[in-house]
Amino acid sequence: MGAFEVWPGPMEGVGRGGFIAAVNQLKLVPRWMTPFFRVSHELPRRRKLETFLLPFLAADVPVCVQLMGTEPELIGCAAREFVQMGAESVNLNFGCPSRQVSSGGAGGGALRHPEKLASFCRTVKAALPENIPLSVKMRAGWEDENEMDTLFQEVISSGVVSKIFFHYRTVKELYSVQPVEVRLSRVYRAVKLCRSIPLIANGDISSVTEAQELVSASGCAGVMIARPWLRDPYLLRRFDDASVPDAVSGRERFFAELKERALPEGALIELALMLWGRDSAQFKQLIAGKRG
Numbered sequence: 011m012g013a014f015e016v017w018p019g020p021m022e023g024v025g026r027g028g029f030i031a032a033v034n035q036l037k038l039v040p041r042w043m044t045p046f047f048r049v050s051h052e053l054p055r056r057r058k059l060e061t062f063l064l065p066f067l068a069a070d071v072p073v074c075v076q077l078m079g080t081e082p083e084l085i086g087c088a089a090r091e092f093v094q095m096g097a098e099s100v101n102l103n104f105g106c107p108s109r110q111v112s113s114g115g116a117g118g119g120a121l122r123h124p125e126k127l128a129s130f131c132r133t134v135k136a137a138l139p140e141n142i143p144l145s146v147k148m149r150a151g152w153e154d155e156n157e158m159d160t161l162f163q164e165v166i167s168s169g170v171v172s173k174i175f176f177h178y179r180t181v182k183e184l185y186s187v188q189p190v191e192v193r194l195s196r197v198y199r200a201v202k203l204c205r206s207i208p209l210i211a212n213g214d215i216s217s218v219t220e221a222q223e224l225v226s227a228s229g230c231a232g233v234m235i236a237r238p239w240l241r242d243p244y245l246l247r248r249f250d251d252a253s254v255p256d257a258v259s260g261r262e263r264f265f266a267e268l269k270e271r272a273l274p275e276g277a278l279i280e281l282a283l284m285l286w287g288r289d290s291a292q293f294k295q296l297i298a299g300k301r302g
């Protein structure tokens with residue numbers, strides 16, 4: 011098996027400020043995809059766009075900026091500005107399951123109208139310089155995996171999407187636990203539907219071995235890892251360097267780095283929860299400290 015791409019999964023609400031700086035300092039990612047930047051009814055001021063993007067650009071790794079919304083013209087304008095600031099590629103979020111987002115047709119809500127996907131992608135791509143790649147991040151469907159055929163066909167028929175990031179669950183499945191065979195069969199099917207467009211598989215991939223097995227079984231072009239990466243902060247680095255810290259010491263190193271960053275106490279507690287879990291001594295200690 012040749013080399014394949016490894017991406018950190020975007021995590022809105024987690025991936026900001028001091029967190030990004032700590033990740034950059036420890037060189038934990040080979041590239042970034044930002045969490046979604048939501049564009050609603052008007053183009054945000056440049057200052058707001060800069061505040062969002064600049065922390066990611068501080069590291070010397072390529073940055074893909076992710077956008078979300080229902081108005082492709084506005085999203086195209088914002089994307090163009092992000093590119094002027096230094097984003098190397100643009101991604102559209104067609105997967106966010108939050109009810110607040112998807113009920114209005116943004117994020118995962120876009121999957122309820124497959125017939126609009128191709129023109130959405132074309133409009134955004136037309137706003138970008140020709141050399142800037144456009145990708146999408148999508149789920150297997152709104153409520154049923156059998157939607158995959160139509161969804162992939164529509165996205166691909168746009169002719170402007172150069173990569174597809176695929177979280178194997180449907181929007182309705184949220185983050186529910188699924189048998190491992192479900193992931194493999196959906197990723198396999200997605201790769202076939204993509205034909206020559208590279209597919210990056212996402213969802214519950216928690217080790218290098220598991221990623222390698224998924225790549226060789228499905229033919230996908232790479233993997234994206236979000237929550238398991240937080241539980242094992244050196245996981246993405248381990249694909250190139252087996253000698254990096256293991257999950258236990260990696261969490262300690264990363265958390266020490268986070269503490270240097272003057273994060274609000276609430277944000278630190280939230281990160282401890284994601285790193286170690288609710289039953290961990292580390293999390294309980296922080297909560298006790300807050301109460302005391």
Ligand SMILES: Cc1cc2nc3c(=O)[nH]c(=O)nc-3n(C[C@H](O)[C@H](O)[C@H](O)COP(=O)(O)O)c2cc1C
Nearest residue numbers: 019020021022045046147177213214235236237238
């Ligand atoms: C707290 C949180 C925030 C997320 N924010 C985003 C986001 O901004 N954009 C996006 O495409 N996916 C987002 N996701 C989804 C993840 O990128 C990923 O697709 C999902 O967690 C499944 O992958 P995993 O099992 O590796 O975590 C988020 C997930 C979590 C848990």
